[in-house]
Amino acid sequence: MDGIGMTSRRTRERLIARLRGKGADDETVLAVMAEVPRHLFVDEALASRAYEDTALPTGHHQTISQPYVVALMTQLLLDGRRRLGRVLEVGTGSGYQTAILAHCCDKVFSVERIGALLRPAQERLAELRLRNVQFANRDGYDGWPAHAPYDGILVTAAPPAVPPGLTAQLADGGRLVLPVGPDGGQRLCVHTRAGSRISKEWHEGVTFVPLRKGVD
Ligand code: SAH
Numbered sequence: 001m002d003g004i005g006m007t008s009r010r011t012r013e014r015l016i017a018r019l020r021g022k023g024a025d026d027e028t029v030l031a032v033m034a035e036v037p038r039h040l041f042v043d044e045a046l047a048s049r050a051y052e053d054t055a056l057p058t059g060h061h062q063t064i065s066q067p068y069v070v071a072l073m074t075q076l077l078l079d080g081r082r083r084l085g086r087v088l089e090v091g092t093g094s095g096y097q098t099a100i101l102a103h104c105c106d107k108v109f110s111v112e113r114i115g116a117l118l119r120p121a122q123e124r125l126a127e128l129r130l131r132n133v134q135f136a137n138r139d140g141y142d143g144w145p146a147h148a149p150y151d152g153i154l155v156t157a158a159p160p161a162v163p164p165g166l167t168a169q170l171a172d173g174g175r176l177v178l179p180v181g182p183d184g185g186q187r188l189c190v191h192t193r194a195g196s197r198i199s200k201e202w203h204e205g206v207t208f209v210p211l212r213k214g215v216d
Contacts (some may be wrong), residue, residue, distance in 0.1 A: 006048040007039040015051040015067055022053075024071035028082050032103040033071060038064075040124055041094040055207070060114050062209055064094040065156055069206055074100055076177045076190050076203065077152045084151045088169070090140030090178075091156035091211070095121030101154065102130040109133075109147050111140040114216045139215050143169045150174055157211040158186045167191050167198050179208040 005011070016034050024030060039050035041064055046056050055063040065073075074097075078084060087105040092098055092112035098121065101108045112118045115137045122135055136144065141163050143153065148169035155166070155178035166176050170193040179186045188203035 011051045026075040029074045041096040087152040088150045158208040159211040
């Protein structure tokens with residue numbers, strides 16, 4: 001599972017060094033990313049490129065997120081904490097970000113609107129023995145109210161504007177991290193709840209597939 005040559009632990013360490021060079025500096029997140037074998041989350045034909053810092057296609061017109069962006073979003077979610085309680089992920093995709101979250105959260109709830117992507121993602125997490133994830137084939141535009149409140153919500157597809165239902169599902173002190181904006185003009189946005197107050201910060205520009213409504 002650890003891989004050889006282009007998929008080896010050493011190749012992964014080189015990716016971590018590159019992420020550090022770009023400014024990722026949360027040691028908890030970097031240690032987890034050094035553990036999780038990203039090549040298991042892409043098509044075999046692309047495995048040799050799994051430790052480049054780029055997004056890669058996963059079929060169904062979706063992509064596995066760029067490692068630097070995974071590091072950054074997870075770091076923004078943790079905000080210096082080493083571990084979170086309950087976290088909702090919207091957009092399971094390949095399951096790579098899910099696996100990173102499973103290592104630093106007690107329980108992950110992950111929703112994906114494309115049913116055909118969900119099964120392989122679940123199998124990868126099972127292969128890695130990550131058992132603290134509950135998946136669902138559902139539209140996460142309005143979150144997953146049944147399991148709220150969450151200490152963190154991470155969205156890996158971009159809506160044009162922040163869906164109002166998501167901040168309502170944050171626990172006190174909880175953070176929502178998501179890309180917001182139109183194609184070509186998205187930025188990472190973080191909302192933090194303190195009691196009934198929600199504060200908002202903007203971070204760097206990113207490129208994600210759009211958040212779509214409905215289930216396939
Ligand atoms: N974190 C994933 C990124 C996948 S791309 C990875 O690294 O592999 C974003 C995913 O969000 C796609 O799989 C897409 O189908 C899904 N998605 C888009 N809109 C959604 C919605 N409303 N609810 C749930 N999933 C959604």
